[in-house]
Amino acid sequence: MTPTLHLGQTLSFDANPFEAGIAAARHQRHGGLVVDGGRILAIGAGDAMRAAYPAADTVDHGAGLIVPGFVDAHAHYPQTAMIASWGKRLIDWLNDYTFPEEMRFADPGYARDIAGRYLDLLLAHGTTTVCSFCTIHPDSVDALFEAAEARGMRVFAGKTCMDRDTAPAGLRDTAQSAYDDSAALLARWHGRGRASYVITPRFSPTSTPGQLQALGALWAEHPDCLMQTHLSEQVDETAWVKSLYPDARDYLDTYESHGLLGAGGLYGHAIHLEPRERDRLREVGAGLVHCPTSNTFIGSGLFDMDGLMREGQRIGLATDTGGGSSFSMLRTMAAAYEIAQLRHRALHGSELLWLATQGSARALRCDHLTGNLAPGLEADFTVLDLASTPAIAQRSTHADDIWETLFATIMMGDDRAIASTWVGGRKAGPVMQKAGERK
Template sequence: MADLVLGQVISFTADPFEVEGAARVESHGGVLIDAGRIVAVGDGAALRAANPQARVTDYDRALISAGFVDAHVHYPQTAIIASWGKRLIDWLNSYTFPEEMRFADPTYAAEVAGRYFDLTLANGTTTVCSYATIHPESVDAFFDAAQARGLRAYAGKTCMDRNAPDGLRDTVQSAYDDSKRLLQKWHGVDRLNYVITPRFSPTSTPEQLAAMGALWREHPDCLMQTHLSEQLDEIEWVKGLFPQSRDYLDTYESQGLLREGAVYGHAIHLTERERDRLTEAGASLVHCPTSNTFIGSGLFDLAGLKARGLRIGLATDTGGGSSFSMLRTMAAAYEIGQLRGTPLHPSQLWWLATVGSAQALHAERHIGNIAPGMEADLVVIDLASTPAITQATQRAGDLWQALFPTIMMGDDRAIRAVWVGGRPVTGNAAS
């Protein structure tokens, strides 16, 4: 039986950074769903009349959107989120690496993976792209948990063969062999996608980066994810480790890790050459605003990089980021835009958390928008979830004024319902 979901429906016909009025809002809209996909979008009453046999779920004045897409996370850092902040290297050594060692235990990995997806779904996120740890068990745990929930999900084994503690280093050969075996096991199964994942240049030798480049050439339909130019002292560290390289990006480029399908987290402190090459190669960048402020990394140049035509997504970067919520992440992106003198409209923020992140993962044909043929991953937003938000929305003159208080002050209480693959997994409604 088809489902008809009613409410205010937001979708995008174009990129709001480029086209004014790119967001489309059906104030009394409907989304018709069948077999896990969106069949039609439009006026709710008309869809109801045309599909009298459909099962109706009415969310009244709540906002129906594509589910949020979190394009850069570390699910193994779930338990250490909001640990007292230091600089990046100190944070890795103090918190991240000791926690990641625990993921050699399949039981612990499964426990955290399940908790992670429960937290993200409660916050309206229906797709994530995650780093695992060096342990193959951590990848299996992530994909098992995602598969059980019917999610579209992306992840890969993190590869590190230097500058990490005993128990968290692999080798050139084991990184290649484990990654290839996991790729062959999981990539393309149901809604799961393997991502080739060298952590970042400081923890991989040139030989290991080259091995990941070779694996990517063998499996060009996969994504490759890593970190780039997050902090200034990190960049200096890279210069010392790779004296032969022109810049940080060149440590990847020279090993076959720069082309379309490359997804770089952070990318805050870029040289002009790096900006040019990222653009020419068609790479994706991921803005991680709560992480960048929490760890003190810097202010991402969203406006400048977006103007170049780069694919740019948005991400929590948990657990370096301080929240599982993409609403909080949008708020932080707005604040960083203000500090850079480039204010963002609510439609642009919403686009980054949905279509933009889907584009960064080359998944825009499947997720990130509400349109016929798309997979039916939805989040339903209560625009009056708290007294503070309610009193702000009561003064609103249009949807954007009504939505912006939820972007700035909303949390998991604003998530009225979540649909995954055409079925509700959280929330209630009058039918």
């Protein structure tokens, strides 16, 4: 197979910029990225890559910035159609918007329609990998994995399990059916192509101790799987959990005591953590997922990015569709910056981009596969137009370096800033195109 050489600016990471500073990033103003067989073969100066691979097909992105494809570490694809629903606190928002919409996924056709629509929206916004909750319906899981397979995307997902009467009757399963359905879906999808099954209790308020125990047992049987849930999103939610689990030491203990705390655990939000919870999450190497547009939209609170990073926590970034108000990881990075500012920490552009790529991949335990531009990794990347709107273009003319230029796109960019998205070396669109074809 003939390699493809992508020319443009390139930006990759050698280390975590929260630890190593700007030196963690590698920017080539005239860079080259060589792709072959769906993987990255080499990255370096454009002229050097031309000389090393003279027979390669060439795609010239001009001044476009080639970055790793965005990795969205926590989302609810069934909430696509109800994104940006007005008002409400978390519990009311679930009852008034989320649960009625999720009931519609009893219809496999509706699930397939939303799954395809959702993944196409992600690709249009430069996101190449996502970890999503589905609904209690097994068909909702099949729909998302089938849509991802058709697009060549790396997707993590699982059946959302709820058996407590805090969820409506139409969205409840049982401890046994949650185990059986999850086990069957895991056997069908986990490790098939780029699909990874994730064991998925929604959160402690919608699961009985028996269901949490059953899912903990399933995770123990399949420790190579991830497990995703929610943790300490809102103060009133945390109080609710304590009323439902009066013997628990804290919110995290409702998972820990049922076998649902571990290195492969993903805990969305994690805003109102107690000291013991922070210690245990760090000790086991669990993934915390920051969902900034959701946290501001639903009024949840301010994630402690600086403090948690300094503790050595493993942190990813996510849109949290549809509690989050955008499908865009650019907008999500901007919101993360704004929340950190309210905690008196100005996140650098390198830190924001790392969170949205390698940081999220690290939280998902797939940074050895994707989330960066490096030889051997999967060729998932996004090309940014750094002058996509008049407002951004005029700011870019006054920028002194790549970080000022990129920061303007992070803060003001949207899907117009996505010049193209590449999945496994192929350009994404309504129909996946062959490597080397121009947009």
